[in-house]
Amino acid sequence: MKKKKQNKMSKKVVIPAVLALSVSFGGLLPTTSAFAEEQTNVPTVLFQANGLSKQEVVKAFLQSQVAGPKTLSASGDQFKIVNEEADPATGTYHVRTVEQYNGIPIYGSGQTVALDANNNVYASFGKVTQRLARTIIPTKASISKDDSIAIAKEGIEEKIGKVKNYDAIDGELTIYNYQGQDYLTYLVKASTAAPAPGYFHYFVDATNGNVIDSFNAIHEADPVPTTPVIARGLDVNGIMQSFGVIKDTNTGKSLLHGTAVNGTNSVSVNTYDAHRMGENGFIILSGLLGFTGWEVETKTNFFADPAAVSAHTNSIKVNNYYQNIHKRNSLDAKGMPLISTVHIGSKWNNAAWNGKQMLYGDGDGVYFSSLAGGMDVAGHEMTHGVITNSANLTYQDESGAINESLADIFGCLAQMNARGLSSPADWEIGEEIYTPNIPGDGGLRSLSDPRSKSVSAAYGLRDNRYPDHYQDRYLGELDKGGVHINSSINNKAAYLISEGGEHHGVNVTGITRSKTEKIYYRALTKYLTASSGFIDMRNAAIQAARDLYPDKNGQPSAETKTVISAYDAVGVTGQ
């Protein structure tokens, strides 16, 4: 970006312009900005439209990524557009493609290409196969699609026994690269419910009927025959919950294994019991071996363990929040299973995300009751999973505090979302499970008023309270540099953005929860990086606000101004 002279800039609001390229390469933010004159973002241009249509630009761009002589076979393009959608929020256009060979799709291939308002390519993801046009793959099938389906059925029934009814089965000509060689195959996909649930993929060589490869996309073929049933159970808060689980038809026992279904996405949700195994031992076994604890079982379809029922149903609710509000398919955005284990440790006063799953202690009954009972706690832990799979903020010092804060912010927002649009604001973490013998004293942290809660005197903070201003931040070494302490500064900023208020003499006009969550989600997933600190958080939130609520006539929108004033109010000013 070329900067224009800044001599007339002094009275204008200075907002950093975070460029797409500097973000994706983790580069530094510009320290000054001239965009009040430039008015809008200057996106990175990877490929110029030059008057071509959107579709032509995408194909020409992708073709330019193919190395070697660009001699396409006469029969067609290497890239096929399979989805395109405009993002009205940002004025951008997003195209998804797969590769094909003589019109036959190539299994596992795919690219995304993002166009700006002028149809220029500003971002693209996905590998492009080199020299495909000069490769020779047979394209004439010698067997029919029905033959290939019969061959796949034979393989499936060898594995799981006679299938009376296939829920769905179909085949499609597909190029499949297996162990370095390209094959013309029929990809036969078959869904089964009984005698075992499966989503089988068979690659049948279309030239000779050999099965090149096969797998079950649900999980490895499960030799245990199961059937889905509806189960119930009381949660930690005494509320009856109803949820789908699977029953082992051999033993008649149901397990706490279910599915969170949203439209076309479905995520496995499995909940286990650590039988009070020590938290440190569990964390090691889980991290090293993928140990999740023991099955939670019932013979009656009534689950009698409230902690297990809460952990299970809360993880479904938090997943629904990320899916419905942010269009995110599970914590990794790729449908990863949601695993929770309850009864970790003896009276363990904590809950955690260990990089793979959620862990819940039972609490000592004084400081905490069963931590599985807080949906905001589940939202907090699961957001750590989202963060690991996006900005991956390093868990110490400022980046750790931003990590903790985003976990608190989305923990609160997910809980409010589950309670409904018109539910009262709740910017406290863990009010259901904190100090069970002192009802009505709120949670362990407050986003609305961090200073309403005390912290250990060991931190040496002003009045032994959580800080709500950058100047009061903790600079010692406890708690990995105060990740659970300094998070409160950013928590207060998020609260002010949503609800508004006067803070340290700065007036902030609230813009609602639903705008706040969009801004923070965009900042987290599109702008923040592993090393981001408070100033980066401010800049990322401002950039996200500007994307969603663009400047007009060189002036930031009301939403952007709110973000700026909220960060000013907590002393994160960029000065």
Ligand code: L5Q
């Ligand atoms: C914390 C998650 C919660 N845990 N852990 C100190 O250690 C400190 C705070 C936490 F959901 F249980 F709150 O936030």
Ligand code: ZN
């Ligand atoms: Zn946390």
Ligand code: CA
């Ligand atoms: Ca709460």
